Amino acid sequence: MVLSRPRVLCALMAGVVTLAVGLVSLPSAEADPAGGADGPTATARARVAADVLMSSYEPVKAWFPSSWWNSAVALQTIGDYMQRTGDRRYLQQLDNTFEKDKGVFPAGYLSGDPLLGNFTSRAIDDSEWWALTWIQAYDLTKQRKYLDMAVTIAEYVEDYWDDTCGGGVWWDAERTYKNAVTNGLWIRLTAELHNRIPGDRHWLGRAQQGWNWFTGSGMINSGGLVNDGLNTGTCQSNNDTVWTYNQGLAIGAGLELWRATRNPELLTTVRRLADSATGAGGLVSNGVLTESCDVPGKVCDDNQKQFKGIFMRYWMDLADTTRDPRYAAFLAKQAANVWDSDRDAAGRLGQRWSGATSSDNPNVFDWRTQASALSALIAAVPALPPVQSLSAAMTPAQPVVMPASGSATHVALVAGLQARAPAGQVIKTEVRATGPTGWTVTPSRATVTLRPTGNAVPARANVELDVAIPAGTPDGRYPVTVTATSGPLLSFSTQAEILVAHTxxxxxxxxxxxxxxxxxxxxxxxxxxxxxxxxxxxxxxxxxxxxxxxxxxxxxxxxxxxxxxxxxxxxxxxxxxxxxxxxxxxxxxxxxxxxxxxxxxxxxxxxxxxxxxxxxxxxxxxxxxxxxxxxx
Missing domain, CATH: 2.60.120.260 (Galactose-binding domain-like)
Known part of the structure; x- marks a missing residue:
């Protein structure tokens, strides 16, 4: 096998431009009054994080490695990103997954369960996640095959609704458990189908039936928080963990059903669920959304790593629908914490949005945590995104130097710039690169002209940098910072963290x-x-x-x-x-x-x-x- 450099680098290397050296003025982007980033910066941050997530997409199996339902949620998150920002670069990957993974597969190939075809399996909630992903793809492309697949999956799930406990969809094909996630998904799915199929009455009826059963099941406790499920023998709430994704799905289910019916009682319930989540005894610690497994001494498993992102997906819907400034301020707070406290030098986003870490219980970074935290950054992008934005990312982001004695060591870096703007606009960008005292970064200043052709594919350019590390530099981590600025409104900074190590x-x-x-x-x-x-x-x-x-x-x-x-x-x-x-x-x-x-x-x-x-x-x-x- 021929080893290539990571795919992020390949993407950033596209479109190398000629540089013109000039003096640079670097004003900072203005902050949003609510405390979050301004629209261009929020868009740029989401773009950088989305690119990091998609570097983990595996095109042969057409998924994110070793996790089936998590892959569905990650792809839906990328769909949210594309829909929110207008960037359409990743439509091909969505279709690649649809075409390659819609067949029958044995246990262990893509899922621990055998896949039965059409993205269904014995795990009913897994099937529903895929249905929502394909509705998202339909919204983006208007290709009927995606909506038809969602209908096929919904028809499969429908067979697992019965009268046990008065109704509800079973979590698994063995019919062992009725729980919040499966039924929250069912309501959202059926309501989404109704809202996209002209003249539908069937799926609307299923959504209303599901909502009435869910809200009367006892899974929503007296504090307005959603417990995990029902005890099968008694059909009473098991008072199990309040997971953020269950709370978020309940909010999202009510919102989509409200769009179908305009029943004001639905919004009343949704607001209660939202206010309970962020109120005393809810799901927030020091203003930051916190999973019960986020706390020191506990570890989130691969499923739980993505729960908070699902919550944020539907909280974004809540803020858009109600236009309540309290909900928008919560979005801004989460996105700011993710970017400022939960991001490493490679642009990876971690499990704990507070950034809390320790030697014996470190914060965790992988593609699942990336997808989850990306949802917070997407939610901070205005519903009407800015027509211009500018971002930058460094490759490699964490280079290693094992220096020779007696002479300087050189490291090659690439600052990859991306800009979006209406076709015909020119984004003249001033770039400044700085390193630690005594280091030399060449060029330290440059001018780059980006010529967007529309918002579907951002314009790209690369600035190639040579970093000279003086002989005798002690072991440690050293930042090299690049700031790109265009006019008074667009400014974005990125860093590479160079590790100097003798072993x-x-x-x-x-x-x-x-x-x-x-x-x-x-x-x-x-x-x-x-x-x-x-x-x-x-x-x-x-x-x-x-x-x-x-x-x-x-x-x-x-x-x-x-x-x-x-x-x-x-x-x-x-x-x-x-x-x-x-x-x-x-x-x-x-x-x-x-x-x-x-x-x-x-x-x-x-x-x-x-x-x-x-x-x-x-x-x-x-x-x-x-x-x-x-x-x-």
């Missing part, structure tokens, strides 16, 4: 791993000391040893069915270790050291790739800890 020593699944992880390759990380590659996934670490290196080695603690390969250029690979037995559950966990000296490239870099020796089994290579050292 590599990190646990996988942590922030310390990120700078060394050259290509995640569809791998997964489920917490500290746990990165693994199942099936045809892989992951690659890059060690840029200094030019005077004479020998180098890397030590990995790993287990399961691994393949370890090394390379000097990231393209030609040599296998240095392979597990030939069918080993599961870490029975062969060991620490192994690999001599990298024979494999060092012309620039002394070394790459290590871990993959799965038995790709059909699902027990691919797992790495816990990595160290790399050299002599020179």
């Amino acid at each position: 590599a020593d990190f646990d996988t699944g942590t922030a310390a791993e990120s700078p060394w992880l050259w290509d995640a390759g569809g791998s997964q990380s489920n917490g500290i000391q746990n990165r693994f590659a199942d099936g045809h996934a892989y992951f690659v670490y890059r060690f840029p040893f200094p030019s005077d290196t004479t020998s180098a080695s890397a030590t990995l603690t790993l287990d399961n069915e691994y393949v370890v390969e090394v390379s000097g250029d990231g393209q030609q690979w040599t296998t240095v270790a392979r597990e030939t037995e069918h080993v599961h559950d870490g029975q062969n966990k060991a620490t192994q050291t690999f001599d990298l000296t024979p494999h060092l490239g012309p620039n002394k870099a070394a790459y290590i790739r871990i993959s799965d020796s038995f790709p059909d089994e699902g027990w691919g290579g797992r790495v816990y800890h990595v160290t790399a050292t050299y002599t020179g």
Whole structure:
């Protein structure tokens, strides 16, 4: 396999422009009076975060790796982004998923359950998430195939409504549980279908029936919060955890049904649900939306990582529908916290929107948390988005330098600019790049002209930077900042965080791993000391040893069915270790050291790739800890 640089870089490298050097004036964008970002900045932030999310989209299987319903929600979030901003770059990925994944698949290929075709499975709520995704695609494209698929899924789900507990849709095909998520989805889905199918009465009746049953089921407790479900034997609320997505879905279901009926009682209930969520004893801590598993000492699983984003999706609908400034202010608060406190140097957005982290309970960053927090940024974009916006992103965002002694070390960075504006407008952008004291960034100032052709595809340009790091720079993390400005209203800053390190020593699944992880390759990380590659996934670490290196080695603690390969250029690979037995559950966990000296490239870099020796089994290579050292 030929290893390419991550897809974000490929996107940013498109459209390199000629630079003209000039002096720059850098006014800051004005803040929104409600405390959030102004419209152009909010749009730019959402664009940057959406691009980071889509860098994790896997085009062959046409999903986000290793999570079926989460992929539906992530794609719907991208649909929200496109609908909110006018950016249409990712329609192809939506259609790719529709065409490739609508068939029948065995358990373990895309879902732990067998997929029955038409995005249905024994998991009824999973099926409903996909139906909502395809309605979103229909709204964006008006292609009837997407709406028809949503109807097909709804007809499948409809068979799981019965009179047990007086009504409601079952959570699973085995009919073991009636809960809030499945029925909140059902109401929203059927109401959305009614609002898009001229002359419909059937789906409206199902939506009204579902709402009446849900609001009378007891799952909405006396405090106006939605408990998880019903005890099957008693049909009483189980008083289980109030998850943010259940609260958000109840709000969204009521809003869509209100659009179908204009019954004012629906908005009264919706407002009660919203005010309960943000009031005392609700789902907010110090003004920030907080899942019960967000608190120190607890860990959110892969499902729970996306719950808050679902809440924000429907809170955006609430703010748009009611135009209540309280609800808009809450949106602005969440988006500001995500951007200011919950974002790392690579533009990744974490699980805890407060940014809370610790060595033994670190904040978690992956594509699920990215999709969730992206919903907060999308919600902050005005319902009528600005006609102009300007954003910037750095690639690589977290480069590593292992410096040689006695001479400066150079790092190449690319500042990727994107601008949207009506066709014919010219966005003349002044760019300023700065580094730490004593460092040299070339060019430090430049002028770039972007020529948008409309809002569907932002105009792009790249500024290539050379960063000279002085000899003797101590180990540490150092920011290089780029600020792009066009006129008095458009300004956006971005950073690369350069890690200067003489050795590599990190646990996988942590922030310390990120700078060394050259290509995640569809791998997964489920917490500290746990990165693994199942099936045809892989992951690659890059060690840029200094030019005077004479020998180098890397030590990995790993287990399961691994393949370890090394390379000097990231393209030609040599296998240095392979597990030939069918080993599961870490029975062969060991620490192994690999001599990298024979494999060092012309620039002394070394790459290590871990993959799965038995790709059909699902027990691919797992790495816990990595160290790399050299002599020179």
